[in-house]
Amino acid sequence: MDRMIEKLIEVLRKTESCYDGMMAIIAQEKAAALRSNLTLLTSAHDEKQRMLSQLDSLEQQRAQLMRDIAASLQLPVEILTLSSLAAQVTAPYDRKLALRKDALNSVLRKVQHANEECCRIVEHCLKLVQNTLGFFSHWTQRSQVYCPSGDIYAGADTGGRLLSGNI
Numbered sequence: 124m125d126r127m128i129e130k131l132i133e134v135l136r137k138t139e140s141c142y143d144g145m146m147a148i149i150a151q152e153k154a155a156a157l158r159s160n161l162t163l164l165t166s167a168h169d170e171k172q173r174m175l176s177q178l179d180s181l182e183q184q185r186a187q188l189m190r191d192i193a194a195s196l197q198l199p200v201e202i203l204t205l206s207s208l209a210a211q212v213t214a215p216y217d218r219k220l221a222l223r224k225d226a227l228n229s230v231l232r233k234v235q236h237a238n239e240e241c242c243r244i245v246e247h248c249l250k251l252v253q254n255t256l257g258f259f260s261h262w263t264q265r266s267q268v269y270c271p272s273g274d275i276y277a278g279a280d281t282g283g284r285l286l287s288g289n290i
Contacts, residue, residue, distance in 0.1 A: 124195050128208075128216045131188045135205075135223040138181045142230045145174050149237045156244050 148171050155163035189208075193200040196211060209220040 124192070124212075125216070127188055127192050127195065128212055128220070131185065131192065132216070132219050132223055134181055134185045134188060135220075135227055138178065138185065139223070139227050139230050141174055141178050141181065142227070142234050145171070145178075145234050146230075146237055148174060149234065149241050153237075153241045153244055156241065156248055159248070 148167055152164060152167035152171065155161075155167055189203055190200050192208065193203045196203070205220055205224040209217045209224070212220065
């Protein structure tokens with residue numbers, strides 16, 4: 124049982140380290156978005172995907188360890204949390220698990236906040252581009268009165284000529 128708890132603590136430590144690394148990647152992503160640097164933004168995205176793959180692997184390890192520990196304690200895995208596990212194990216594992224839980228929650232809140240901030244920046248940049256395109260779109264629209272040949276345009280919605288035959 125102690126060995127499984129030690130493995131769980133190590134997986135939690137690695138997970139926390141990955142999320143710390145994610146903070147640096149999000150900072151790069153934010154800087155790239157502010158500079159409108161597509162190359163850096165793509166690079167940060169690729170790095171983020173690699174980090175998410177590592178986090179997924181660590182999450183699978185954590186889930187398996189929690190299932191094994193729950194079976195060892197004869198508890199349903201659904202009710203086993205880090206807090207409840209810390210309450211069931213002896214020292215020094217109780218303190219170590221509580222510390223890992225608190226540290227992981229803290230870094231997760233920071234990553235979530237940084238990621239939301241980066242999303243807002245990207246959304247703002249997108250809105251600026253859309254507004255600019257909207258501003259310039261009238262330059263690319265056809266004239267409602269004259270055709271490209273210079274002839275008078277009889278719009279389908281008007282049902283007749285726009286100008287009379289006499290001036």
